[in-house]
Structures are given as structure tokens and as C-alpha cells.
Amino acid sequence: MVKNSVSKKSRQKYTTEKLLLAVEAVRQKKLSLRKASTKYGVPVMTIQDRVKGKTDDVCLQGRPTVIPLEIEQELAKKLKDAAAKGFGLTRRMLAVRVARLCKRMQLKTPFRNGVPGKEWLSRFMKRHPDLSIRSPTALSTVRARMLNPVVTGNYFHALNETLDSLKLKxxxxxxxxxxxxxxxxxHKPAKVISETGVRNLPGRVGNSxxxxxxxxxxxxxxxxxxxxxxxxxxxxxxxxxxxxxxxxxxxxxxxxxxxxxxxxxxxxxxxxxxxxxxxx
Incomplete structure (x- = not known):
């Protein structure tokens, strides 16, 4: 006998930020439930449950997160700040810091040896779609030290005075x-047309x-x-x-x-x- 297949329930496609914006718009009576649902892409019942207090505003679908969502959001913010200052964390560095955080907070985790793996990182990135794995541009320490508001401000102040004194504006x-x-x-080899899925594609260049x-x-x-x-x-x-x-x-x-x-x-x-x- 053939078993009837049952379609799985689609997972949420909206972000936590959009959910909070939709709930706040309805609470302040700026939008109706249906208009807020259309604008932010959040189901009507999801917004309604949070407006009526049946569900917490930051409650997510699926199993609860290992780290409280409020702390996860603060962690995501610090990750973005660190990357912007040139001290971005790799996946391994993030896993080690999360392990230390869970140990300090005495959280019960399903992690092997207490360190989160690839699955946790993948779910973490999905919960925070404003984060992504990027390749940073090399910046020397000397240039990084000079790139601060004081030095930059002094430079443009001196430049402005020079242009004024020489009447060059x-x-x-x-x-x-x-x-x-x-x-x-x-030369750098140009892009060529080749078979899809080929891992190694040589492009001949000179020896110089x-x-x-x-x-x-x-x-x-x-x-x-x-x-x-x-x-x-x-x-x-x-x-x-x-x-x-x-x-x-x-x-x-x-x-x-x-x-x-x-x-x-x-x-x-x-x-x-x-x-x-x-x-x-």
C-alpha cells in the first residue's frame, strides 16, 4: 500500500525585525492586521497572537535556541561591530566564544564537547540574515591606526585651511x-566558458x-x-x-x-x- 505523502509546513520567511515592526504598527494602530501582514510578509495570526499577548514578541518557530534570543541579538550586533573595525571573527573563533559564553551562563547545550558545530552556525546565520560570511580586504595595521575620527578630522581641517589660503576652492x-x-x-586570465562543475580550470599565463x-x-x-x-x-x-x-x-x-x-x-x-x- 502506498503511503500518502504529506507536505511539510513551510517555515517562516520573515525576519525577527519585520515581525517586531508589524506587531508595533498594529499596536499603535498605524496599520490593520491584514495591511501589516501584506507590508512585512508576516502571517496575520502570527501578528494577532503577539498583539493579544498569547505569544511573546521574540518567540520563534521550532525548538528554542540554546542561547536566549536577546543575547543572540546582542552577539550578532557585536559581530558586525567587530568586523567593521577590522577584527572580524571566523567561524571557529565564534564557536569558541559561544562555548565560553554557554559555560559562563551555565546553559545546557547539545553541543559535542560543549562547542557548537556547523549545524548551529547555519541556524544562527538563518536567524540573523543580516550576517554573512565575507572575505575581508587586507588593511595594514599602520593604516588602520591612522583611520580614526581625530586624525581624519585634522587632515580635512588642514586641507580646508590650505585651499582657503591658496584660494583654490x-x-x-x-x-x-x-x-x-x-x-x-x-596578465589575469579572463573568464571562459567551460563545463559546469569542473573544479580545476587552468588558464595559461607567462612565467614572468x-x-x-x-x-x-x-x-x-x-x-x-x-x-x-x-x-x-x-x-x-x-x-x-x-x-x-x-x-x-x-x-x-x-x-x-x-x-x-x-x-x-x-x-x-x-x-x-x-x-x-x-x-x-
Missing amino acids: DQPMKIWNIDETSVPLT RDNVSVMACINAAGNEIPPMVIIKGKTYKSLYAYNTKEGVPNTMYTFQQRAWMEDALGELWFKQTFSEALWS
């Missing part, structure tokens, strides 16, 4: 900025790991001047290996033993390129 064409960057000679340095310059009005390209070499003959004729017109090409920017090269570029472009 209404002359963006006279405000120039230069920067040096390193460009690898090995050399870089060239480029000094670029642009003003506040959006105008640029020809750059300077520094090639690795000891003599001028090192430039012969590059097709400089096909480069950006009027680009200045020079060489350095490691293709690094030096004071002498910067001064040479300033006199021959920047000064001529500025006064021509």
Missing part, C-alpha cells in the same frame, strides 16, 4: 594629485613575475597628464624589450634596478612632464 583645475602603483606583467611602476597624475577637474612608467633594468637598453611606441602618447619611460620609484625619478618626472603640462 573654485579652481579645481589647479588641484593635482599624484600616486604611484605597481602593475604586474603577468616582474612588475612595472606607474606614476599617474590627475586634477580635481578630471584632467590627466601623461604618466611615467618605470621598468626594471640597469641601463637604458632595458627599455628596448618593450613596445613603448604603442603606449600612451607622451608617456615618460625610465628604468630602475627594481622598478621602484625613487626621489630622483620623481623629480625628473616633475620637471619634464608635470611642469611642462601645467604651463603649456
Whole structure:
């Protein structure tokens, strides 16, 4: 005899924040039950039970959480704050801290060895959809220390005074900025069409790991001047290996033993390129 299949009850697709907003809107008589349900995507009976006090506002479907929901929300907030300051926690670090928290609060947990596993993390992320696993951008400690309100505020205050003293606020064409960057000679393979599910997809590149340095310059009005390209070499003959004729017109090409920017090269570029472009 074939057993009749029974469809499982669909799980909630709304967040706790939307639920609380819907309940608060009905309590303050800003929206009716049906309008609040439509706006926030929360079932009418779910809102009604909380408005009438039959169910706690923060009560969730399924089994109760190991950590009280109020503490979970505070934990989620601290995770976001830590990541924003450059001290984000990995999944392993979070598991260790949760284990310590449960031990300190003397909570009974189903965790093996007292440490939550992948299943708990997955459920935790679902309960807090504003969290996600991200790859952070590398930021050196020195730059991180300088990126604070006091230092940043002092910089813009000094910049404002300089622009005022030189009367440059209404002359963006006279405000120039230069920067040096390193460009690898090995190209990055472009995206290609391949079989779905292939784990290893090679893309051939050259064996060279050399870089060239480029000094670029642009003003506040959006105008640029020809750059300077520094090639690795000891003599001028090192430039012969590059097709400089096909480069950006009027680009200045020079060489350095490691293709690094030096004071002498910067001064040479300033006199021959920047000064001529500025006064021509």
C-alpha cells in the first residue's frame, strides 16, 4: 500500500525585525492586521497572537535556541561591530566564544564537547540574515591606526585651511594629485566558458613575475597628464624589450634596478612632464 505523502509546513520567511515592526504598527494602530501582514510578509495570526499577548514578541518557530534570543541579538550586533573595525571573527573563533559564553551562563547545550558545530552556525546565520560570511580586504595595521575620527578630522581641517589660503576652492583645475602603483606583467586570465562543475580550470599565463611602476597624475577637474612608467633594468637598453611606441602618447619611460620609484625619478618626472603640462 502506498503511503500518502504529506507536505511539510513551510517555515517562516520573515525576519525577527519585520515581525517586531508589524506587531508595533498594529499596536499603535498605524496599520490593520491584514495591511501589516501584506507590508512585512508576516502571517496575520502570527501578528494577532503577539498583539493579544498569547505569544511573546521574540518567540520563534521550532525548538528554542540554546542561547536566549536577546543575547543572540546582542552577539550578532557585536559581530558586525567587530568586523567593521577590522577584527572580524571566523567561524571557529565564534564557536569558541559561544562555548565560553554557554559555560559562563551555565546553559545546557547539545553541543559535542560543549562547542557548537556547523549545524548551529547555519541556524544562527538563518536567524540573523543580516550576517554573512565575507572575505575581508587586507588593511595594514599602520593604516588602520591612522583611520580614526581625530586624525581624519585634522587632515580635512588642514586641507580646508590650505585651499582657503591658496584660494583654490573654485579652481579645481589647479588641484593635482599624484600616486604611484605597481602593475604586474603577468596578465589575469579572463573568464571562459567551460563545463559546469569542473573544479580545476587552468588558464595559461607567462612565467614572468616582474612588475612595472606607474606614476599617474590627475586634477580635481578630471584632467590627466601623461604618466611615467618605470621598468626594471640597469641601463637604458632595458627599455628596448618593450613596445613603448604603442603606449600612451607622451608617456615618460625610465628604468630602475627594481622598478621602484625613487626621489630622483620623481623629480625628473616633475620637471619634464608635470611642469611642462601645467604651463603649456
